[in-house]
Structure formats: structure tokens, C-alpha cells
Amino acid sequence: MAFSIAVQEQDFDVGREYGELIFGDTAAGAVVFFVGRVRDTNYARDVKSMSLEHYPGMTEKILQQILDEAKSRWKLIAARIVHRVGELHVSDQIVFVGVTSVHREHAFQAAEFLMDFLKTQAPFWKKELTGQGALWVEENSKDVGASLRWNK
């Protein structure tokens, strides 16, 4: 469980994920986690719900590769990515990224890196149901920029 991923329809429990990340671990002095949620507005459109699609098989492979890359760049003790798929509503949790390390610097950086790469590499697609109809979410240039800054 030290480095693991999950792609699932069901919700996740942040407390439980945290508990599992640090279970039996006395070395990790730093834990950083990020939770992404469905917000009610996107590009001035009212979002009612969204459906999240992915490419089974490739998604898991890419998420594992992203974890491996983070592991090679920073001194991490454990890391976990959980990403939901299917129908999600406003305020629902979408994604969990958790990282533990001896000191906070590595945990903070790795968590940001994982999210930036997940957003630009992992094959997920959002389709929003808005007041203006159903719309596929467009690629965000800010996300692309955020991901590029990690290029060595």
C-alpha cells in the first residue's frame, strides 16, 4: 500500500485514506494531501453535475507511472492517488492525492507534481451538465503550463 492508486465510482473517505497512508509509519514527519471537488461554476457556467469518463487500463498505467516518477524525484515514504469516475454532483469529491515524507518540502512538491501531471496526462474527461446544456470540458492552458514547469 505504500504507493497505490485507485480508479473508482464510489466516494472516498479522506480520514481513512490518511490513516492508511501513515499506518505503522514512524518516520514520516510530513503528510500533504489534496482533494479536488466539483465546483458550482466553470467559465461562468452554472454546473449542475458532471460525468467523468476514463480509458480503463491506460488510466491505471499512467497513474502508476506518475507515482513512479514522483518517487524517483523526491524522497517519499508513501503516496496514494484516488480518482473517481461516473456521475458526480456539485460538492462531490473527485480526486485525492496524498504523500508522506520525512520532511514537508518533499511532500509538498511531490503532491503538486502529482496533481499537475495527473491533470495533463491521465486519460480522464469531464462532461458538465450546465444551465446551457451538456458540455465537454476543454483543455486548460493553465494546467498545461503548471505541468511544464516540472520538466527537467
Place this chain on the structure above:
Amino acid sequence: MIRVVFLAQLREQLGAAELDVPVGQIKTLADLKTYLLLQNSSWSGALSNPKLLSAVNHAYVKGDHVLADGDEVAFFPPVTGG
């Protein structure tokens, strides 16, 4: 056979989720696209979108790529998860 998979908005635009294509003369990703367009001329707009990404056997590929019998090729728009 080569398994071809279309995802997300591209799947809706083409009205197809997946199809099996006989290898025949198809040696590369470019050959496969040419074949798909010959079979379905109405796909040219959506399939020519320069932003489309491709993956062979669940790994991203850029530019042209050699294909083999049994490969799974996916075409999809830029990803928007997280």
C-alpha cells in the same frame, strides 16, 4: 486485427466507440488513419483535429508509429481530469 478505440467527445462526434480493423496493408498509425477516413469520409473533420492524442497499447505515442497485429490504438481529445 487492430482494435481501435475512440473516447470522450471524439466518440460522440464519430458515433463509434470501438472497431476492429484488419491489419491488411496497415503498417503505421498514419496508415490506420488513412484507412479509417477511406471507410468513413464523414469522420475527416473530427479525426483531423490536430489536438487529438493517440495511444498504442495504453502508452502515448507522438507522430507516426509502427503498428502490429493485436495492437490497441486509441484516439482521444486532450485530457481534463483531476
